[in-house]
Amino acid sequence: MMQSFSPLVKATAPAVVNVYADRLVQRRSSPFAGDPFFEQFFGQRLPNRTERQSSLGSGVIIQSSGLVVTNNHVIKDADDIRIALADGREFNSRILLKDERLDLAVLQIEGEGPFPVIEFGDTDSIEVGDIVLAIGNPFGVGQTVTSGIVSALARNRVGVSDFGFFIQTDAAINPGNSGGALIDMNGRLIGINTAIFTRSGGSNGIGFATPANLVRAVVETAESGSDIFERPYIGATFETVTSDIAEALGLDHATGALISDVAADGPAAKAGLRAGDIILGFNGQPVEHPDALGYRLATTGVGATAELDVLGRKGRKTVKITLQAAPADDPRDRRTLEGENPFAGAVVSNITPRIADQLRLSPSLRGVIIIEVPRQSLASRYGFRPGDIISDVNGATITTVDGLAEVLKRGANFWRFEIIRDGRRIRQIIR
Template identity: 60%
Template sequence: MPNVRILLAAPLAVALAFAAPAMAEERTVPQSRTEMQLSFAPLVKQVENAVVNVYAERVVERRSIFDGDPFFEEFFGQRMPNRSEKQSSLGSGVIVGAKGIVVTNNHVIEGASDIKVALADGREYESTVVLKDERVDLAVLKIKADADFTALPLGDSDAVEVGDLVLAIGNPFGVGQTVTSGIVSALARNQVRSGDFGFFIQTDASINPGNSGGGLINMNGELIGINTAIFSRGGGSNGVGFAIPANLVKTFVASAENGSATFDRPFIGATFDAVTSEVAEALGLDRARGALISQVQAGSPAEKAGMKPGQVVTAVNGVPVEHPDALGYRLTTVGIGGTARITVIANGKEEDLTLSLDRAPETTPRDERLIEGRNPFSGAVVANLSPRVAEELRMPTNRTTAGVVVTEVNRGSPAARIGLQPRDIIIALNGTEVASTESLASLVNEDPSIWRVEIERDGQRIRQFFR
């Protein structure tokens, strides 16, 4: 009979453990066989209704094999139009607001014209996109229903420690809700995907296709991350998965709820490099850590705060900074309009600086305009370059000289045919510096016999000649 009482008491012990406040109990490892046999079932029941499936449908245009060929276009005319077809994708999401606010990955809904959210109980709802951002790979949806939904509380991802137990919940293959368990394997992971805003929680809980946008849950039933990436050659879970930390999700959701059309990152006006072991030794650091300031823009928030090249940023508001991506993450989670206490080391001395966080400024009015006429740039939309425009185009915001940047290129236009691309910076035309969109519009009207064009693309100068 004693064994029976122990077994009957186990579910109650589990329920009490999950109901306890996060700060009221210390982390412990299982001490007995009974504790080893405890179940995650009460926790799953607590959170399952807040984890949803996201169905995104998009229209894809299939171009004709003769599209762009002058002979076939003239011969066949409109008898060979491009075909359109619908494609569907499946992902997961998490309800974080009782009025139907859902967080998922941007890549789950990117380009979708119709998005539906399905709850664990089978109910389906139409939804709209409130805010999305490719760089952080997050999107906020709003369910089209006047009802209250079960929402998951957002936990403090900074309180997560390596070795913590976690659950990953999602819909990996469209077969229904699936739960996997594991531990937190590492924190502050970067360089997971090239060009991304890199700061991830690493876990060995299985994250498979379709789990994207699902929740990484701690043992208190709190959302500590949004599952986003699988790190393997074949695309399957090989024990290495990544999640976007909940503290970044909080900032993103707050931006959406405030009505922002874009997710703005603070403009610092400085560039940073990783601290290698050689740099750490040269600077007298105990180990390779932090973000080395390599350049500071005149008049920028960084300069006003007293940041100088050669300093190493080691902490933000007392939280250690492991690498430049971690610095960007820490400043972004502080939020626009706030201030951050930046700890820097230079010449063996540590100093705290106060950095004001604001949006990238539009130092020069963008004066966006479409170039038309008989010239190589016809069909390109251009704008005057500024930190604000550079931020919107995912370009470095620390450029110190003015210029004209391509924001859009119309398909089939002369600009497209010469290979002009968005984010190209037009430097000069026929030997004359292009200082503004107004000067470019004037220069293209000269109609010379040969066009000499100089552009900057990804930091490289390209010179071309056209007749």
């Protein structure tokens, strides 16, 4: 008896495509280009050279109309994206949706179908040890199929994106495989190959794929016409359960998502959740860590009702919670700062629940955050970055955009301020 993966490959490989992304970049033709002193000395701006860079990745057709899923980092900043099918046909494509936090993008082939597709599988049904195939275009050598097993589930802290719930596999994945398909023995898509763990640049038998259940949720958002994947808002922040906490609460091992803060009027507060509670399960599925909870929320969607298995002060209980969209931002909260001050040119906003959720800040945090810093602005020259939280200016505590504008309007001979960046407080004085 001869065993072979050939029937699976013949059924699925035509739906795995090459993604070519071109972008224009400017390279300085002189080491002094961009230096204000030398530009003023020579009396003219030194010329820059424009170059076209190309990157190669993989993608998967999941709708016969030409919907393609790939990684966001494959098409990031691209001016032109082309799709090449296994049969040699090439098409232009356009971006329907991209999400940097999940490192996913949905493209639409600009050509007439029908196109070959791979159907979605259910990643909640796969187990460690299941045989899988990885299909992609490593190193640009052409379409390649490798086999392996599911090595682990619910992997987090991989460091390739903000997302932290990966399928780990030992199927050989190399550069160029990004965006390709991870399929099961039924020929169904169970993941999008996203990253590898390597020190040499090649495969070390540790690859990671984004689960198909999450990919399906992103695709459904794109099909609805939205270009933004909206995560449910729960109104709480979570921390990892340490071994000490687990031992103190009588848990066999460190697992779950520990609630560290709860917004006053959010869904979590309305459901009776409090700081110190630990979420152990979500709709019957285990919650291994806070990233696993984020994955369950994202795949459940806004408007659904979820059932949580919670360990509280009085023991375990079941809590039902309605998943909502984060409250919309008020345009009046956003403003471009003006005047003669270090913040001039920066776009700031009051910290709203939606912004706090996007930046993974405490839901109870209030204040003013920098949203944008134009390149030629004073704020850029002084080193401010998007995400900086302005907490104090000249001794005045900053809680709103209006309050910040009032302090800046008074003017000063020197500016003493404090910002919070990545959880660290930075104090500075500028004359």
